[in-house]
Amino acid sequence: MNPAVPRITAHTAASPWPVLQAPSSWRHVDFISDLHLQASEQVTFLAWQDYMQHTRADAVFILGDLFEVWVGDDVIDDEGVAVQPGQASSFEARCAQVLKAASHRLDIFFMHGNRDFLLGPAFAQTSGMTLLNDPTVLDFAGQRWLLSHGDALCLSDTDYLQFRTQVRSEQWQQEFLGKPLPERQSIARTLRTQSETRKRSGVTYADVDGAGSCDWLHTAQASTLIHGHTHRPADHELATGLRRIVLSDWDASATPPRTEVLRLSAGLANQSTGSTVQRMAATETA
Ligand code: MN
Secondary structure, eight states, rough: OOSSOEEEEOOOOSSSSSSOOTTTOEEEEEEEOOBBOTTHHHHHHHHHHHHHHHHSEEEEEEEEEEEOOOOOGGGGGGOEEEEETTSSSSHHHHHHHHHHHHHHTTTEEEESSSSSSSOHHHHHHHEEEEEEEEEEEEEEEEEEEEEEGGGGOTTTTHHHHHHHHTTHHHHHHHHTSSSHHHHHHHHHHHHHHHHHHHHHHHHHHHHOHHHHHHHHHHHOSSSSSEEEOOOOOOEEEEEEEEEEEEEEEEBSSSSSSEEEEEEEEEEOOOOOOOOOOEEEEEEGGO
16 A cells, blocks of 8 residues: 555564655655755855755655754754854754745655754754654655665774764763753864864765675665765666665855755656656756
């Protein structure tokens, strides 16, 4: 049975990861990630706002790092209003309004990235988004698609994976979120400066592991992995019948501008298993 509304089933013995069953009415599903939205990058924000207002997709999946940084849902209050008017927090309030408005026309799903893993249920509710586990299996157009941010599959970066385990733990998050907001913002600025310094030093970042991806795909009984994080957009053939599709990051100020959307489209109703995968500029999605 294919329900009229998206339905997420928790993991079972047969499938260790949640499965999102797409309604049969969905024709187009969009994927974006790594927009790194921040108040100082207005051009990218406006391109994203325009995209959210006009895409004709039935659902938008945000696969992590929508925000450059997230220090807690209390940067806005329950009504989606900035708690510190005129401060950086009002930017998050504007983003919540864009999401909420779009959520009246389409379904929005959000998966955490390594920058915005602290985005919680309160902000998701204010914004009209459904939070997804990483990874989640999407059952759409007669196929199973495995969705992830991608950072958990960068297996060669053991230092990062250790850090990830720490900051994703309940205990670390409770401790961090218990600090006053200005202190959390200050910690985030320090981490960001460190990361910028590391980037400028020319260090090469780990890539998503091919064998690990195959393992995940076998476990999920899926043939295609879709992820972001690495900012290395490509289509990789992993093994017979298995592939890994990498999303692009966004920078609307770059030349040429990067505002790429990956769109899955279902085949005609009488071809239940057909589907197409397309990369398009955000302005082409309307
Ligand atoms: Mn990332």
